[in-house]
Amino acid sequence: MAAYTIYHNPRCSKSRETLKLLEEKGIQPHIVEYLKTPPSAATVLALSKGLGLPVADFLRHKEDEYKALHLKGFTGTDEALAEIVSEHPKLLERPIVVRESDQHARIGRPPEAVLELL
Numbered sequence: 001m002a003a004y005t006i007y008h009n010p011r012c013s014k015s016r017e018t019l020k021l022l023e024e025k026g027i028q029p030h031i032v033e034y035l036k037t038p039p040s041a042a043t044v045l046a047l048s049k050g051l052g053l054p055v056a057d058f059l060r061h062k063e064d065e066y067k068a069l070h071l072k073g074f075t076g077t078d079e080a081l082a083e084i085v086s087e088h089p090k091l092l093e094r095p096i097v098v099r100e101s102d103q104h105a106r107i108g109r110p111p112e113a114v115l116e117l118l
Contacts, residue, residue: 003100004029004117006108007039007047007092015095018108022097025118029097038089044082050098050105055081058093058107065090 004022006029009015022029032039039047048055055078060066065088074081085091097114098105106114 002118005032005098005100006030007032007034007094007096007098009033009035009094012094014109014111018095018097018111018114021108021111022114025115027118030100034089034092034094038086039092041079041082041086044085044092045078046103047096047098047105048078048082050103051096051107054078055085058096059085059091060093063090 004027006019006022008019008031010033019029019031044055047058051058056071056074059071061072066072069084069088071084071091093107093109095108096105097108097117099117104117106117108114
């Protein structure tokens with residue numbers, strides 16, 4: 001069986017639902033509580049590649065930090081934005097599940113979206 005990683009926030013209902021869905025499918029993913037262990041900029045860029053999205057497309061636009069950092073209309077590079085996300089992990093959309101074998105990833109919104117990886 002393939003190995004998976006979930007970037008998880010236990011306080012988030014969608015994150016909890018996604019983890020439960022994986023466990024119901026017999027998958028025990030590696031759990032990264034990204035608020036306690038923020039991803040490096042390189043990891044954020046790897047998530048971007050796995051999701052097939054620019055970094056700006058998987059940020060939480062309603063977070064206070066997003067507004068405080070004036071990220072609406074950000075014109076810098078994905079690398080620069082990844083550095084910001086690594087310093088402010090609350091900006092990261094959640095949950096993100098990564099299939100380790102090929103690094104493909106999906107955002108668990110809705111939770112069933114991660115089933116594409118199985």
